[in-house]
Amino acid sequence: MPEATVGRLPLYLRALVEMAERGEGTISSQSLAGAAGVNSAKVRKDLSYLGSYGTRGVGYDVAYLLHQVRRELGLTQDWPVLIAGAGNLGHALANYRGFEERGFRVVAILDVDPATVGESIGQLRVRHLDDLPEIVRELDVAIGVICTPGPAAQEVADRMVQAGLRSILNFAPALVTLPNDVSIRRVDLSSELQILAYYEQRKAALELVAAGRGSGRDGLAPISAAGR
Numbered sequence: 015m016p017e018a019t020v021g022r023l024p025l026y027l028r029a030l031v032e033m034a035e036r037g038e039g040t041i042s043s044q045s046l047a048g049a050a051g052v053n054s055a056k057v058r059k060d061l062s063y064l065g066s067y068g069t070r071g072v073g074y075d076v077a078y079l080l081h082q083v084r085r086e087l088g089l090t091q092d093w094p095v096l097i098a099g100a101g102n103l104g105h106a107l108a109n110y111r112g113f114e115e116r117g118f119r120v121v122a123i124l125d126v127d128p129a130t131v132g133e134s135i136g137q138l139r140v141r142h143l144d145d146l147p148e149i150v151r152e153l154d155v156a157i158g159v160i161c162t163p164g165p166a167a168q169e170v171a172d173r174m175v176q177a178g179l180r181s182i183l184n185f186a187p188a189l190v191t192l193p194n195d196v197s198i199r200r201v202d203l204s205s206e207l208q209i210l211a212y213y214e215q216r217k218a219a220l221e222l223v224a225a226g227r228g229s230g231r232d233g234l235a236p237i238s239a240a241g242r
Contacts, residue, residue, distance in 0.1 A: 015063045015086075016063075019059075019060045019063055022050065022052060022056070022060055023060070023083055023086060023087055024087070025050040025051065025052070026046060026050050026057070026060070026061075026079075026083055027080070027083045027084065027087065027089075028050075029046055029049035029050050030046075030076055030079060030080040030083065031080065032049070033049075033076050034076050034077065034080055038076055039075065039076055039077070040072055040073045040074060040075055040076060041073050041074050041076050041079070042054075042073035042074075043057045043058045043061075043073065043074070045073075046074070061074070061079070061082075064079075064082045064083065064086055065082075066078075066079055066082055084117075088117075089116060089117040090117075091117065092117060092119055093117055093118050093119065093156045093157055094119055094121045094153050094154055094155045094156055094157075095113070095118050095119065095120050095121065095155065095156070095157045095158075095159060096120070096121060096122040096123065096124065096146075096149060096150070096153075096155045096157075096158055096159070097120060097122070097123040097124070097158075097159045097161055098123075098124050098125075098143060098146075098158065098159065098160050098161065098162055098170045098174070099124075099125060099160065099161030099162040099163075099166075099170075099185075099186075100123050100124070100125040100127075100130045100133065100135065100140045100161075101125075101161060101162075103161045103185055104123055104125075104135075104161040105135055107120070107159065107161065108120050108123050108135045108136060108138060109135065109136050118157070120138070121138075121149075121153045121155060122138065122141060122149045122153060122155070123135055123138050123140050123141070124140065124141050124142065124143045124145065124146060124149070125140050125142070125143065126142065126143050143170070143173065146173055146174065146177045147176070147177040147178075149177075150174075150177040150178050150179060151177075151178070155179065156179075156181060157179070157181045157182070157183065158171075158174040158179040158181070158182045158183070159182075159183045159184075159185065160174075160182065160183070160184045160185060160186050160190075161185045161186065162186050163186065163187075164186050164187040164188035165188070166186070167184060167186035167188040167190050168188065168190045168191070170186075171184065171190040171192055171198070172192075175192060175193065175196055179196075180195060180196050180197060181196070181197045181198075182196065182197070182198045182199075183198075183199050183201065184198060184199065184200045184201065185201050185203070187202060187204060
């Protein structure tokens with residue numbers, strides 16, 4: 015299955031869950047495309063990799079398609095997750111109940127700060143990063159989440175790999191280099207905000223142009239003949 019298709023499956027899953035909660039029994043590729051923010055041809059192509067082709071004039075069975083997507087994403091089983099970094103973000107993720115609803119169970123949170131180790135976060139007690147190998151082995155951890163400051167990210171990632179983890183989600187503002195057999199996904203919140211700021215700036219400039227107050231170039235107002 016192409017990586018781009020895998021990346022869209024969570025979008026379909028979210029849309030299908032919402033439809034199932036509303037009691038909808040079937041869904042067309044066009045409706046699913048609209049809910050996921052893609053085109054219907056792409057939806058049909060993506061779902062064909064699951065062996066699901068729908069019924070002409072009827073569409074897809076929501077419950078069955080939901081099962082197929084969850085199965086393909088590996089969400090029909092429980093995935094133990096540990097978090098490295100017990101700061102504000104680590105706290106928030108550890109307390110987020112939505113993970114369990116989607117098959118992910120946070121089983122441990124670790125840190126190196128003596129003032130933080132031993133603290134309780136929900137039902138978890140913060141443990142020292144040195145306990146990482148033991149925790150991975152005893153709790154059969156599948157996924158590691160990095161919520162540390164940027165400078166510590168590479169060392170933490172290396173220690174996760176050494177402990178046996180092969181799937182890592184990195185929230186730290188830093189790139190990490192890992193072996194080819196390790197799957198890593200990076201979530202850079204500041205970069206995403208910067209991209210949104212870019213589009214906001216463009217929209218503001220276009221609104222000025224539409225209002226006749228900008229030249230469309232660098233947001234500069236046009237110079238009148240009298241002012242030359």
